[in-house]
Amino acid sequence: xxxxxxxxxxxxxxxxxxxxxxxxxxxxxxxxxxxxxxxxxxxxxxxxxxxxxxxxxxxxxxxxxxxxxxxxxxxxxxxxxxxxxxxxxxxxxxxxxxxxxxxxxxxxxxxxxxxxxx
Amino acid sequence: xxxxxxxxxxxxxxxxxxxxxxxxxxxxxxxxxxxxxxxxxxxxxxxxxxxxxxxxxxxxxxxxxxxxxxxxxxxxxxxxxxxxxxxxxxxxxxxxxxxxxxxxxxxxxxxxxxxxxxxxxxxxxxxxxxxxxxxxxxxxxxxxxxxxxxxxxxxxxxxxxxxxxxxxxxxxxxxxxxxxxxxxxxxxxxxxxxxxxxxxxxxxxxxxxxxxxxxxxxxxxxxxxxxxxxxxxxxxxx
Numbered sequence: 001x002x003x004x005x006x007x008x009x010x011x012x013x014x015x016x017x018x019x020x021x022x023x024x025x026x027x028x029x030x031x032x033x034x035x036x037x038x039x040x041x042x043x044x045x046x047x048x049x050x051x052x053x054x055x056x057x058x059x060x061x062x063x064x065x066x067x068x069x070x071x072x073x074x075x076x077x078x079x080x081x082x083x084x085x086x087x088x089x090x091x092x093x094x095x096x097x098x099x100x101x102x103x104x105x106x107x108x109x110x111x112x113x114x115x116x117x118x
Numbered sequence: 119x120x121x122x123x124x125x126x127x128x129x130x131x132x133x134x135x136x137x138x139x140x141x142x143x144x145x146x147x148x149x150x151x152x153x154x155x156x157x158x159x160x161x162x163x164x165x166x167x168x169x170x171x172x173x174x175x176x177x178x179x180x181x182x183x184x185x186x187x188x189x190x191x192x193x194x195x196x197x198x199x200x201x202x203x204x205x206x207x208x209x210x211x212x213x214x215x216x217x218x219x220x221x222x223x224x225x226x227x228x229x230x231x232x233x234x235x236x237x238x239x240x241x242x243x244x245x246x247x248x249x250x251x252x253x254x255x256x257x258x259x260x261x262x263x264x265x266x267x268x269x270x271x272x273x274x275x276x277x278x279x280x281x282x283x284x285x286x287x288x289x290x291x292x293x294x295x296x297x298x299x300x301x302x303x304x305x306x307x308x309x310x311x312x313x314x315x316x317x318x319x320x321x322x323x324x325x326x327x328x329x330x331x332x333x334x335x336x337x338x339x340x341x342x343x344x345x346x347x348x349x350x351x352x353x354x355x356x
Contacts, residue, residue: 004134012148015146016153037144038144041140041144055133062144
């Protein structure tokens with residue numbers, strides 16, 4: 001359990017300490033990557049709660065979504081179409097859906113537990 | 119997450135490693151994006167403050183220039199006021215100056231210091247034809263007194279400059295009878311005498327032709343007088 005936490009802390013510190021400057025054009029990609037990562041993470045948590053969690057799906061989804069989002073934004077910039085908006089929209093909607101699902105599941109579980117206690 | 123809390127098996131360790139990797143990447147992306155956006159915000163602020171500073175400086179420069187302009191305008195106004203005062207004081211004496219200049223010019227003309235040009239008259243005094251009946255040749259030759267008469271009349275009538283046979287007369291000129299010739303300022307001139315005078319012909323000619331005046335007297339003395347109006351006479355300076 002402590003290993004992933006350690007990884008998270010290590011990642012955060014690495015990110016904070018990194019002093020690489022990227023051109024402002026590519027900052028969109030990064031924000032989309034963040035969104036994709038968050039989306040995948042919450043999706044994983046939901047899947048875990050729904051007991052349909054699969055390692056391979058989660059990990060591949062995590063990296064693939066990040067890469068896809070960044071690639072889409074890249075393509076959009078070079079085509080002159082704001083494709084990153086599509087990515088933001090899709091990921092944003094899914095993020096909210098996942099969080100709503102997680103909330104409901106937790107609520108249901110809480111109510112159930114309360115019912116059993118009562 | 120309950121799965122991770124099971125006793126470590128091979129697949130569980132694998133899972134943990136994968137999860138650590140995922141968390142690392144996530145943390146890195148999050149932190150990096152955060153630091154990037156914060157640094158961008160900082161630099162944005164810095165740049166905006168720089169622009170602001172520049173703008174402020176430009177504004178200050180502008181204000182400075184405007185103040186300077188204002189100062190200069192006031193100075194200009196003061197100067198113009200001065201000029202106007204000077205002009206005002208000048209305008210009073212200007213008329214005087216003009217009169218003085220005119221007078222100086224007239225005096226110079228009279229002195230013969232200036233070359234003169236203008237309208238005028240040309241008077242020719244010739245000895246009469248030899249008259250055998252007359253014993254005295256003085257009766258028919260031109261004397262300096264005749265010349266004097268003409269000159270006086272011309273001067274009285276306001277002629278500005280006079281020449282006799284091309285010799286310019288000035289205020290100190292003298293004319294002397296010297297037998298058949300007259301001497302003007304040391305130069306001898308024989309008859310006929312051509313007297314040219316610059317002045318208003320409409321004044322000069324009638325003044326010469328007054329009844330009982332110069333012309334009559336000259337004709338009386340058997341002198342051949344021709345008076346000619348000239349639209350332009352040029353005289354050299356002395």
